[in-house]
Amino acid sequence: MRLTLHVWRQQGPRTKGRLVRYQMDNVDHEMSMLECLDVLNEELIGKGDEPIAFEHDCREGICGSCGFMINGVAHGPARATTVCQLTMRNFKDGDSLTIEPWRASAFPLIKDLVVDRRSFDRIVASGGYISVSTGNAPDANAILVPKDIADRAMDAAACIGCGACVAACPNASAALFTGAKISHLGVLPQGQPERHLRALSMVAQANLEGFGGCTNIGECTAVCPKEIPLEVIARMNRDYIAAALSQRDAEVNTIRPFTEWSTGSKLVNDPHATS
Amino acid sequence: MGTIALGVRDNVAARFWGSTNGKKAVMAVTGLILFGFVMGHMLGNLQIFEGPVAFNDYAKFLRSVPLGLWLARIVLLTSVVLHVTASVQLVLRKRRARPVAYASKESIASTYASRTMYWSGPIILAFVIYHLLQFTFGVTGVPDYQEGEVYRNVVSGFGQPAIAIWYIVSMLLLCLHLRHGVWSMFQTLGVNHPRYTPILRHGATLFAVVVAIGFISIPVSVLFGWVS
Amino acid sequence: MELNSRLPTGPIETAWDNTKFEMKLVNPANKRKYSVLVVGSGLAGGAAAATLGELGYNVNCFCFQDSPRRAHSIAAQGGINAAKNYQNDGDSIFRLFYDTVKGGDFRAREANVYRLAQISLEIIDQCAAQGVPFAREYGGALTNRSFGGAQVSRTFYARGQTGQQLLLGAYQALERQVQAGRVAMFPRTEMLDLIVIDGRARGIVTRNLVTGEIDTHLADAVVLATGGYGNVYYLSTNAKGSNVTASWRAHKRGALFANPCFTQIHPTCIPVSGDYQSKLTLMSESLRNDGRIWVPLKKGDTRQPGQIPENERDYYLERRYPSFGNLVPRDVASRNAKHVCDEGRGVGPGGLGVYLDFSDSIHRLGEKVIAERYGNLFDMYQRITGENPYQVPMRIYPAIHYTMGGLWVDYHLMSTIPGLFVLGEANFSDHGANRLGASALMQGLSDGYFVIPFTLGNYIAGAKLEKVDRSHPEIRNAEACVQQTVDKLLNIKGKRTVDSFHRQLGKIVWDYCGMSRNARGLESAAEQIRELREEYWTNVNVPGSGADLNQSLEKATRVADFFELAELMCIDARERNESCGGHFREEYQTEDGEALRNDEQYSYVAAWGYRGYGNPWDLVKEPLEFHYVHPSQRSYK
Structure with missing residues (x-):
């Protein structure tokens, strides 16, 4: 089956992103949506391009890593299904899919379809x-x-x-x-x-x-x-x-939101950081 | 690594108002008050079908208890102010919460009514202001406004088709607004039960339609000359 | 090299209590002066980090996922064993111990397993108190099911998502410590080397997967809870990110790797559907409680399952193992499935599948009961295959699921590098040559909640730990090593993708070191792996840079380590001239095709020492002694 994908590509949080069109001519309907992207990525690497970054891990619908918008619907058209278990049977030959990351200021974008949750x-x-x-x-x-x-x-x-x-x-x-x-x-x-x-x-x-x-x-x-x-x-x-x-006691636990990716040597509670 | 506990504003009321959930609770309570008013107002208005005397007497009765009238006005005005302020702040927050829009976004479960609250609301507010100017202050919309001659003013006001249609459209929007708002306030105040919520949702639709039909029946009757 | 497993002496029933009493304690006021690095945030790592934080240590916890809640423990479906005997059906600590040692085909340490069975009781208490929504009876008491062939009902479960719920319990406990400032969480951070100073594990080198920054974290002890290495096979039920890198880098720094060839195949997975397949989906083994496994009697029978009459079906497990039937242990069920498929009687595309048929149960119990028990699994099956298992039998095939081997640890869960502790699937300790169903969750939580808090304290209290200077040459050296590997992979710029190498490697390991193995195949596989590894380091194409999120680079560093591990697996499997548990050597089987163990010569743990790439590994043997459960031939007839 043939599909046209419009995938959101964005190198990093501070660069500008855009939808990029990819034509796929040989999509098997038994594939999962992520396997479809795997196949596309293998092609992209072969052509010397950077593959599409997308989050995934267990690929059985339980870890919660994966997810993006397909044609404006989170996780795509199938009910109660994450994109890792969304088989391409849900689409028809010639379909066009717009794939975008989750968009929310509390989920800053890291790269392509990957956001910080x-x-x-x-x-x-x-x-x-x-x-x-x-x-x-x-x-x-x-x-x-x-x-x-x-x-x-x-x-x-x-x-x-x-x-x-x-x-x-x-x-x-x-x-x-x-x-x-x-x-x-x-x-x-x-x-x-x-x-x-x-x-x-x-x-x-x-x-x-x-x-x-x-x-x-x-x-x-x-x-x-x-x-x-x-x-x-x-x-x-x-x-x-x-x-x-x-309530009588007004004390409430909250944590300061942060977006930076901190590393160990800057950590305060590292009593062995002596340098 | 960001594990610093923050002292959030200690004033309980400020913190409540500062949270989206608190604002929504305020909107629910004020919405309930306004809904109560709308129901009462609609039932009162229907007395127009009992003829000029009964209707004018009803209006006179309302003005005969100034304390009650002003108390009601203060409660309603406060409710409107809180309802509108909270909704405006939530809209602003919504904008900040998603600074980059989707290239493509579908709604798959929400009702038309629920998605249009943010613009049915302002239009209804505009209508209410116009409505007050028209019938309470007599500033506009009634060619020969006479204080206390409520029946006459209504017939005269709705005798102009454009004004009647503006009224009807506003009432349809009110219907939409109530259709979502009436069940939503229960949800916001924490009432949701698999058995009763569907009844509430249907009930909200029913009430919304009844309110709209009740209000719309008046200009329609005037236009068709059933009330004159 | 002599291995000191620090096994307790005296009666096994009181051994752990005595050990705990003999262990040194760290003064409560001093705990905050010590820091611990916990790598991995699954059941073992999450539980360890939370508990060590509660005790007052400074804990830094690392995971490569974006959140500790996503560790692959989350995917465990079936349940967790505990010898509570709530069902009054004759269970006891000793019985759980006995079953586990026997199920592991007598290749695990008795003392470790006994401790595991004892702790199982506390785990359930702890998890219930955390709010894990275990399945309940109407009266409010916990309910149990029988699982994986156990003769008692000792498995606690939360629908088909037990692993998820237990992990969320540990994750919540962990986040509570994050909030309290006792644990600092480092998500999207991958450990790429271990820092050993004066013979002790004192830190790790990490790469931040978002910024690419390479950094060093120092501490008084390091805890690895980084899971298993099933992804060496490429296709497995593991998460895509599961890898051996942390363990392997520790191995290269001196930690012995034990029993690498002990891998477990899970019999009930959804068969492969095409070459784009990226992973295999497991379906809970509980399905075998009500499903009957069969294949057509005739070879190459292509009729639809419904058209094959009863007398032309072969319910091969029921036929061969009348007393256990469809509930034989995983290794036996898997091997038999492979056997019938090798005979040409497999079903589905490529003939790699057998039927798991619920029609009898649906007939007997009604569709409603079956839907209550397995509804979510049936839905998942239908979602993936497009077939409705209420109407047509499921097709299943075995897949790699769990690895019993791992870094060698002593009774204190410490590796051969002092100060380096290894928990959960990453160590080798409790499951011998085969793991029983619903035991992995038990072991992970046991290690994390109830073992490491004592043994780590004992280590810290007894070790003299000098402050480490950041400019120590070992640190510079380790950081440079990591940087070099990353740069090298990025600069090869060859023709083949990482995945294509990984797939090829996986196929070699699956074909020669999978469900059944033989000496010739293993030797040839080791050779093929070495050749492929050579090609990898000259012809792999890793696009992008090392300074931002680069998923190809992440995969590339992991696959590089899988190559070396795969070779060791084949060497270990070749060396073990017997069949036991998940390790089935074709040369060593009984007349009717069952595994033939050799206790005379192979009743030991094979622990391998690294001596530099290209040099043969050192084999160190830890003999196993059995005083309570006497080795017998497993029989499920």
Whole structure:
């Protein structure tokens, strides 16, 4: 099958990018979208060009590394599918695909289709955990969790952190991602002690990162490879509003956003850096 | 390596307003108030079909409790200001959140109503201002405006087709705005349940349509001479 | 060289407790004066970094991915074993220990495995407390399933995403320490060399994958948790980025590499569909609980599966192994699949596949029950192949999945370089010649949460660690080495892409050092690998520069190390003249084609020492002794 690809090429964060047209004449419909780019890259290297940089790792839809826009839809046309599992059966001979990176100021572009999603890590670091140090745990069956609660926690915990929700949102909001983690931990009995502080901190961090606000329109959940429901956003809002109204202690954990790629010799907590 | 904890503004209210979630909550609450007003206003207006006497009496009744009237006006005005300020700030934030636009972007799940909130809102605001100038202050749109002669003013105002159509179009936009806004405020305030949310969404559509039909029935009736 | 595995003495039941008691402790107030580098952020690395941070050490954690949450532990589907005996079906620590030693075909250390079985209990407690949403009964208690042929139900799971959920638990614990300032996270940073000063591991050289900067990180100890090397085969179920580089560079700095030929083939993967194939997708082995494996009786039968009548099908596992049937261990299931395909009875394109048929189960239990159990796997299968497994049997074929071999470590998980600890799949320690299902997650978390915090403290408390000067010649030397390798690869400017070399290398290793091996093939493979490596260093084409994100360069440095590892794998496989676990030598099999172990001569760990490229490796043997589980021929008849 023949395809025309228009791929966003951009050498680095400070250079100008543009869509570049590539013609592919021999695409097998059993290939995945990423394998299609592999084949194109092999050709490009053969011609002495630089291959298209795109993020990928597990290629089985779980690590959350891959993802880009195909014709304006995050992860392309198939429901609940990351681009690594999107087979070319989803396209027809002669189709033209426009491939662009996730676009959001909180996801600065690194190169071509690769963006920096460390803002997601900082949202988790600000409170997306249960504070239980190793060795502190009671017997696993000491805390009973009703099956439907465990199932709901799992529905939210299935998030792979790919960023498609942000990419698809007209506001570039991280509400689905943040809501998923708040819901996963917030419905479980283990997560109750920190439930309010978690909502306050994670929401504050998401705001600090420069994500937009949620307008409840549902584009995020429609492209989510794990079909995380909008319900998690409502739960985040509920926890956040309840926490904001009831809190006494105003201390909230947030982390200064950064975009530089720091290296070891500049690290403060390296007691052996003596030079 | 960037693990410095930041002290975010300590004032609880400022922090709440400073977050997108807080602003949206304010928009939801003020939206609920405005929706309540719209419903009441629409039901009140329908009394026009009971004839000039009943309608003018209703208007007189409203003015007979100045304290209540002014209280309502203050609440409504505050709601509008907060609703509009929050939405403007969120639009500005949205622009900053995606500085580079997509070459190609499709909407695959959202309703037309939800995507158009940002411009149905301003148009409705413009309409409200015009509407106040027209019927409350009598500055424009009613050729022979007479204070207290509400029935006459309405018939006279809607007797001009252009003004009636502007009113009808605005009410259709209000319908769109409410269709998304009414269920969305529940979501923003944290109410979402797989069983009840679909009912809420349908309910929002129903209310939006009822409000629009209720309001639109008046200029249509004037235009067709059913009310004169 | 004599290997001191520091095995505990005394009864195995109390050995770990005694060892912990005998270990030196670091004063709580002093912990912040010590720093540790953790390379890798999967279950082992993430758990280690989080726990060491909680204890108060200064931890720097590195991963090549853009986030620690993406380590390949995330892809584990089936579950995690623990001897909780919640099901009251006769499980115990001893039984888990016994099963693991036996499943590993008696090529693992008893003491390590026993400790693993003991710690398994604490892991489940820890993970449940972190909020890992394990599957539950209606009453709220944890539920279990039987997995990978175990006779008891001891596997805890979170749908088909157990690895993901456990990793997110460790990742969240890690991020909590990042927030607390105890751990500094370095994503998109790849370790390219180990710094050894005065015989101790004192740091690493890294390359920042975004800026290309080469930098040195110094510390009091280094922990490698960098996973396995299955990608040496090119096609495997590993993530594309999984590599051996960190382990291999440590090996070249003096750490012995143990049992490299022990690789595991997973029997239930989606077959290859074309030459563009970039990786193989695994489907949880739990599918074998309800699916029946068969091929047509006749060779070259091209009929649709539904048109082949019952009496013309060969349910070969049920036929050959009546008591375990479709649930025989992975190596046995894989080998039998290869065997029937070699006979020409394979199905699907190229004849490399066997059927995994659910029609009986659907008939017996109903489609709804099957969908509840395997719905997400069925969906995934359909997404990839375009076939509906509720209607037509799945096609499966074995694929490389896990590597039991790895850097040699002692009971304290320390390698032969003092101060260099190796955890998880990167070490060789607990699975012998074959790993049982749902044991990898257990080992990673055991090493990271519950072993390293003690043994690393013991090392630090007992070692005299002088401050290291950044201008130390060893550091300059290591940095220069890394820079030279990068420059060299960029300047070859040959004709072939990295992937084309990697594919060719993978094919050689798969053909000669894959599911079955023989002496002639292995010798020839080692020779072919050496030749291909020569060509690689003169004819590879790595476009772009070393000063920004360059994915071809990343691959090129990794493939360069795979070449050397592949050669060692063939040498190790050639040297081990027996069949055991995942290592099947055609010359050593019983009359009915089962693996024939040779405990007289090969009951040892083969640890290989590097002596410079081109020189033969040193073989050091660590004898294995079995006091609790007596070696017997595995039989699943």
